[in-house]
Amino acid sequence: MRPRIVYLLAVGLLLLAALAVAGNQTPVRPGPYLHPKLKAKEIKIQKVVALPPIVSMTKQGVKGSEGMSKEEDEASVGFASRVSADLTSSGLSVEAPFTEEALKGNDELKYALADVQKKYDELAPKLYRKPKDVRKARFSLGDMVAVLNSKGTADALVIVRSQGVKMTKGKGMLTGGLIGLATTKNPTFTTYVALVDAKNGDVLYLDEFLTSGIPKDKVFDKSFKKFVSPK
Amino acid sequence: MRLIKVRLILLVLLTAPLGVTLLPGVEKGTDFEFTKVDLSLLEQADALDRKLEREGMVYRDEAMETYVNQVGRAMLPSGTAPERVMWQFRVVRDPMANAFALPNGSIYVTTGLISKLENEDQLAGVLAHEMTHVTDRHSYLAFRSYRKKSTIANIASTAASVAPGGSAWGDTIILAANIVVIVANASIFGYSRELEKEADMYAYNKMVEGNYDPKELVNTFRLLEKSEEVNTGKIYYNDHPKLEDRIAYMSTMISSKPPILVPPDVFAARRMKYLSLTEKVDREDIHLSILSDHPRTGLARAQKLLEFHPNSPEDLCAEADAYRSLGPWTPKPSDAEMGKHEAKKEANLEMKLTSDEEERRLLKKDEGQATWRDNQRLAEETYKKALAVDPSNAKTYLGLGQLYEKTDRGKEAIEAFEKYLELAPNALDRQRVQRRIDTLKGSANR
């Protein structure tokens, strides 16, 4: 009997080790989903305006869940810089004009930004339910998005949503035993990245992926470079 | 024997976290002792205040802020603020009629609620109700209870599941509930029967003390029951008192006490003050209602505004915008639409179809097309009425341009858009409008 238990424990430990190594590596992704015009290169993306990412994080414990506001703020900054860096390295010109400073005292712009983010969030359940329909050019926010393209020179807006869940050790053990415990090191983020036409609001690109922690690797799929047209 | 021992050890190791120490039973808020858990909830509440402000969800208007704070502060309990409370009264941009109180003393009222209410007495009642949740520490107690029950599903996901697309709760509550899980409970519809009754009783007493008419609290519940939309979703949990129950017990209580007579002129003056000061908020709410595909609500609000201020060009423009946005939907839901079966069907469709797809579906029918034509005609008439009162109202031209564009009157659309740009050269959406002009001109040339 003993060798069998030892054997099971060994397998468990190996799995743990594998997970620990795999943690925070290449994201798992079913997408991306591209608008037919983007795929056919009828639309060129050279310049983008990045909207502030909206990241929410919860700590799942045995006694229920709680918010993680401090970590959320840090994660938002992390995502914003990751997305900007990724797009810049793809050869695009990236603008991120909606800083706290810029919005302070400019209620009109703040509301306009809030309205566009809200419009996206209202579309999101349908979008995430059937992401493949992006390929049918089904989804659009409408041309209200153009208010955020004040100079009129941007080709697309970048919208990021991420939901991070961090399990406490107790919760991890409860749900997955020792293996579950291994997954409690970093929060698991489910992230959606969308590119929306800056003039008419059509959803041009949607990608969804899971990461352990804030992605350290590329946010955009390696195929993304094919569909942009850097200057 | 050895195997049983090992299995027992494993069982203990794997299930050790389940050794939850049950929280001691907590009495209601008078001798409240903060625990670590409560402090973490407080931290989340502070973070939510900052987040709502940062993300442009707080409605900033000095006159409105002053007014809400004046009404709110007049209803505060005497003495200084409770421990770890700083009273703040704010309006949040959300067309769903709701109000919620955070445990740190921040009380939020949505633009949807402000525009739904009819007078200052009702606002005072709502604020008085909400502040009880703060003074009596209902959020902390509810959070402790929630943790004690160790529910797997957090309240945010429960809220989302009973309100398809988040429409019933309003986006503010959904956003807030992700951060402060108790917020969905903390809304006006929220806590358990006992706690809500407590808050209603406090509100009643404060209204009487403040020479407000307590019957208006009952009227507030009646208003909250009404909806201009078909799919409000189920917004109550199992143990939360329905509005009908609250109307019943408040009415019984009011009739058992000596009647409070508010002089009609005083009531009328307060009502006028309320309607006047909230006019701008109402217009913002109409815009938000239209943006969230609830033009029926927008139309109802605009019509309420026009009863008060019939010749206001801004209010006429808002009404016209609502008619234009209605598309093939009737201004009010039909009896058939309100039926359970139809409402459920509508809810399912709303989950699956985008608003453009829903509109196209309705336009395939003759009734839809007829309604569409009526709505566009009414919109045009109302825009023209607005221009007759004030020919320099830029937004009216914008609306008219969008209407003409929709009804394939390109030339008129171009003229209207150009007039808009002439009157509002620094408008935030000038690029968008210019693009529309260029597209229309391009189509005309072809």
Added chain:
Amino acid sequence: MKSCLLVLMLLLLALGLVAAPQSSKKPLTKDQVMELVKGSVNSAEVANLVREHGIDFDPTEDYFQALRSAGAEQALIDALNAARPVKPPVQDPTAQAKQHIKGANSLLGTGDIDGAIALYQKAIQENPGDGEGHRLLGIAFGKKKDWQRDVSEQRLAVLLNPDDAAAKAELTLALQNVAAEQIHTDPPRPAAVVKPPNDDSAEQARKDFAQGQTEVAQRKFEAAAISFSEAAQLKPDWPDPLVERAKVYMKLYLFQEAIHSYDQAIQLKPNDPVTLDLRGYAYYSASKFQQAINDFDQAIRLDPSRAEAFQNRGNAKWQLGDKIGANADFEQAKALESGTSAQRKSKRR
């Protein structure tokens, strides 16, 4: 003589001949046309007459019906329609006024209040019966915080448009702003010569104070603030009206005014821990946490037995991030509170 007479007659005849066709060119009246049709004159002939002479009336649909009943044909109806006298364009007497209002609204939008006021006044001159003009002028005065003139204009607006709820609401607001302005303006204090309070003024001050308290109970806060101000003016060495006025300002969300009122009270009674505590709370409400803490420190030094001061200080420290200090103050407040409750309980026994 005979030849002169002959010339005269010829002249008269000529005049008559000239005048006759002109008199026969007089436009036809309503009755004449009807008579002709009823007299079975051919519609075409009547139509010719109408075309030749014109008509001096504007035929209505009822008139056409009557003609048709009398036998008139379409040709006559068409001729009558064509012969309608052309009315001169009605001058809209209010057009100029509307232009001025439009211009004024634009100016107001760009912040040029004085320019807007001038144009609104011009509009009212052009169209004095326009209540809306007065209402807008009142609002413009309100933007300059000239509440008295705001009130006057709104009164006129309501008089001219009794059914306009918006005008009534503006009047209500303007009246409240006038009352609030009286709150904002401290009663002028005689600088050099301080009149010794006499019995009459002291008595009146007490009456005003009592009235203020009644008004607070009735929740008429603006009125209460005025009563307390009057009491303070009559009895300048009496801090109580100043304190009560400050409390009313707190209810009105006027924290700066409350602080100022507390300042005045503290000048009269510098070592009163209660007033210091209250001022500290006003600072706290205005988010001036350090100033609040300074006041609470002083209040506690003067009277360490007041639980409220510790609680308030704890709240202010909490907001500043001093959680350890805040917790200590909260504990102290609770200890004092439970000690006080124990004392009360033992007294009752």
